[in-house]
Amino acid sequence: MERDILSSASERALHMSRAIEQLHSQLQTSPKFQEAFVHVLELLCRCRIPETGAPRIDSFAPHKTLHFVAVGKSGGVAQVLVSMLASVGINARFLHPTEALHGDLGSVVGGDPVLLVSNNGRSAELLAVLPLLRERGCDLVAVTSRPDSPLAQGCSTTLQLPVQSEACPLNQAPLTSTVTTLALGQLLVAASMERRLFDLASYARNHPGGAIGKRIFVRVEDLMVCGQFLPRVRVDATFKDVISRMTECAMGALLVVDDADSMHGFVAERDLRAAMELHGPKVFECTVHDFMNPNPITLAPGTLAVEALQLMENRPRPLNAVPIVDASGKAVGLLRLHDLVSAGITASS
Numbered sequence: 001m002e003r004d005i006l007s008s009a010s011e012r013a014l015h016m017s018r019a020i021e022q023l024h025s026q027l028q029t030s031p032k033f034q035e036a037f038v039h040v041l042e043l044l045c046r047c048r049i050p051e052t053g054a055p056r057i058d059s060f061a062p063h064k065t066l067h068f069v070a071v072g073k074s075g076g077v078a079q080v081l082v083s084m085l086a087s088v089g090i091n092a093r094f095l096h097p098t099e100a101l102h103g104d105l106g107s108v109v110g111g112d113p114v115l116l117v118s119n120n121g122r123s124a125e126l127l128a129v130l131p132l133l134r135e136r137g138c139d140l141v142a143v144t145s146r147p148d149s150p151l152a153q154g155c156s157t158t159l160q161l162p163v164q165s166e167a168c169p170l171n172q173a174p175l176t177s178t179v180t181t182l183a184l185g186q187l188l189v190a191a192s193m194e195r196r197l198f199d200l201a202s203y204a205r206n207h208p209g210g211a212i213g214k215r216i217f218v219r220v221e222d223l224m225v226c227g228q229f230l231p232r233v234r235v236d237a238t239f240k241d242v243i244s245r246m247t248e249c250a251m252g253a254l255l256v257v258d259d260a261d262s263m264h265g266f267v268a269e270r271d272l273r274a275a276m277e278l279h280g281p282k283v284f285e286c287t288v289h290d291f292m293n294p295n296p297i298t299l300a301p302g303t304l305a306v307e308a309l310q311l312m313e314n315r316p317r318p319l320n321a322v323p324i325v326d327a328s329g330k331a332v333g334l335l336r337l338h339d340l341v342s343a344g345i346t347a348s349s
Helices: 002-029 031-045 072-087 124-135 175-195 200-205 211-217 239-249 269-285 305-313 337-342
Strands: 066-069 092-095 113-117 139-144 157-160 232-234 253-257 263-268 321-325 331-336
Touching: 002 031, 002 175, 031 113, 031 139, 031 157, 031 175, 066 072, 066 124, 072 092, 072 113, 072 175, 113 124, 124 139, 200 211, 211 305, 232 239, 239 253, 239 269, 253 331, 263 269, 263 321, 305 321, 305 337, 331 337
Parallel strands: 066 092, 066 113, 113 139, 139 157, 232 253
Antiparallel strands: 253 263, 321 331
């Protein structure tokens, strides 16, 4: 019994992949589909959300809103696509056709593009709202597998879904059609990013709380220890002074500075151990100059936190802490590996 279930699931996966392959074929060989795809892509781009400080691209009109109209499972797919488009800077919203008849139609401005999604193109709810949208002068696109359907006939453009039976034991639940609708929508999302040269920094601005946002915006000065908490020791400090200050700060490292906070060296816990092994009991006669690292690896303010993490980890012996030194040579902070990890900074995208 389990073998039969697994075999059936495998066949359904193959069925769905063939439907996706049909999308690939249409993009490669169907001029009509290609023309419709490019037209819808241009509609999406005209609904871009202008970025503050971004260069103006005159061919795009940023004031329009892209509306998705659908019901049932197609409505669920449409809402996913609205969310995806918003995340890449497209002004999109979902419009339920029933709610449109009870006031939500007011959100549609004349000339707004509208994608009406229905696999069979015969949804009564969509057909009811279709003439109202046409009256408003909307650019109407039918997303359907039936180019001869009432929905397609009532729209100026048809973006045809692959014609496939459903991968459902009853051939009723829209398993395959929802997959192909989502796939087609995701292709449009990706194409809109490519068309508008939507880069990683722009993407991160819409995801400031996620891992990508952190990779783009968090810099060393956002995480470093600084000010009165900066673990410093003066250039004339003795070994005993260093031990005392290291214990007091409890950060595992000290910056060796002069009265102007200019950087002279760096002391990590392993430098103390090395000094004790080298000098034995006479270590207490040493000054910080005898065991500090006079040329430590440093980072400048403004360095991305992810770049700092990569520098600290990608070494034969990872660095637990790195001094932050400005252009004038002044020690302004200490960045610890612990703080990077605690902030959720990761080296991978």
